[in-house]
Amino acid sequence: MIPVSLPGGNFYVLMAVSLACLSTLLTWLAVLATSRGARHWLGGHRRLGTILMTALALLGAIFPYQQLGQWLDAERDAQADAGRRSVLNQPTRVAGVDMPAGTVLRLATPGELSTFDRARFPEGQPGLIHGLESTGLYRYAATARQPETLSVEIARDQAQEGWLCAHGHRVEFVMLGGQPRFASCHLAIGNQLDRQPVPPGTWIQVDPAVRGQPIEQAGAGARWLLRTEGSEPMEVERLSLLKLELRLDARRQLLGFEGLLSRETALGDMTYPAGTRVLSGGLRAAGAQPGDLLFSASRGRVARRAGGTDVAAGSSVLQAPDGAVRAVLSNRDAGVLDVAAVRVGP
Template identity: 30%
Template sequence: MIPIGLPSVSFLLTVAALFSTTLIWLIWTLRLVFLRRSENNRHKRLVYLLVTAIAFFTLFKTADVYLQLTKELRVSSANYHLALGAPQQLGHIDMPAGTQLQLALANLKDSFKAASFPEPVLISGIQALRVERDISSAINDSRIVGFTPTNLRVIGQGISLQAGWYCDATQPIEFTLNADGEISTFSACTLALDTTVDEIILPAGTVLRASTGKSYTDGFVDIDRWTVYVPSNAEINVDGLALTDAHLTLDNMRRLHEIGGALLSRDTQLGDLKHAAGSTARLNPRRLRETYPAAWLIEIPDGSLSSTPPNTVHHTYAIHDRTGKTLAILPAR
């Protein structure tokens, strides 16, 4: 962070005193105007004149500071917002004349963190109208001495095929970048079409993210390669279960690996248990894989079971295999 000196206590007290005096003058003046009174006492008149002088000085300095700040903001805005007068390649993107740049570093075009194009520009198969980049700045002795772009979001028109996924180009399509700003890998998008993976229909609007594997605190790295977030108002069907608010992971073959969390959208009978709508459902959580691989873990809210096996009144989780057979009932952890 760049350190910024804080104003002294005496300065703050002086400013507070000036504005307080101005407020007193304003109230005093309104009282004289609306009550149609004048100060006949010589001492009061002198005090009023002194307060008026202080108030005028405060208002003048306030207006002067405001005008200076406005001027500096205009200059700053001009230094950080540029328009290309001629076509130019920046960040490995061929930008046309008229492109509007928002810069991370003043007057340095290569440091752009956003660019809006007057016409579509082809970027990784996308008819792009705007790009946004995250910039990591290098700071030395409180000065920015360099920068590195880390990822790119492309917004455009139509549908774009990325890594086998049909992405909605009107929503940000994300890529990781090399240190020089060149696109490295596809990382995220919003699905433009209903898409079937491992017999599961993912609705349009589903958010997709590439993954290198979920990491755990004990050093374990999972095998997931795609993370899928289904829209909260959309329903998907997995093993005959209707689910909403689903968060899925897929392996490198795009097969279902885990459902990190979802809600049953309707009352569901599995084996001898009936689960209420709204119950939380997970598939293949890591803590169950050794004993119950590829099993469902479904929460049992109080009073949601139509039939309860003996001695399970305090149990709150049911384990089912993917055919619906009840494997076990676990107590709350």
């Protein structure tokens, strides 16, 4: 949601009163111009008429004065924008980006192309950014917390590092060593992982620790982070999951995941309700082994155990991939935060 600042209620009341006074004054002047009786009355009540007309004029002037102020502000903004607007007469490389002739730049500092914060490429002549054909881009200056970034608009689905990015969402790049490096995008229809389709709209991000490195040199840590935010489930380790977060290595092998069961699921002696949180990879629970799964029922739900005691919310079940229950732990001991989840994402 875009925040909009609205004037206070008194502003609208004042504008309505001013407009009413202005209308009354103009009507009175029209009547005086066409009616001898009105002029005769005014001649006999000069003092009262002068006071009334002066009051109407003063109050009525507020509305046109306010409109004139807005127009002057708009003119100043338009002139300032015109001074910051530049059109390239020939293909030019600006701030690490190759731009065709006819590109329209909006400059932060008039006359300095390198300070552009927005570029719009001419129709039929896309700009090339890391091999990606784009119709325009936004540029954000570096801060103490993140490097300079480019937010690129594309007119059709295009591939980046083996992933098909969707148009309608911007593709993000970071500038490293003066060159744009792919950072993130939303995936289009047609991506697959382990021979199954990845839900469209999934957000994918390159691990900041390996940006700028060739894929084969990314090391054993996570290279890709995928987040599915829609209502379409995805199957991982034979589990149907929603709101899924996947961590993949450079070869797209699964390192770990976190998500919510999309339906009631049985594993070994345990049966979990839909909405149960599932974690795998990097578990902090005591006794956890590689490949183990950690299930945490949501508030108000319980996990049923065949021939045993149900596991209520507030506790987590550590299970081996074959279904063997290793332990039932409190969420604190399992390293699970028992609070409402808040996610900030794209």
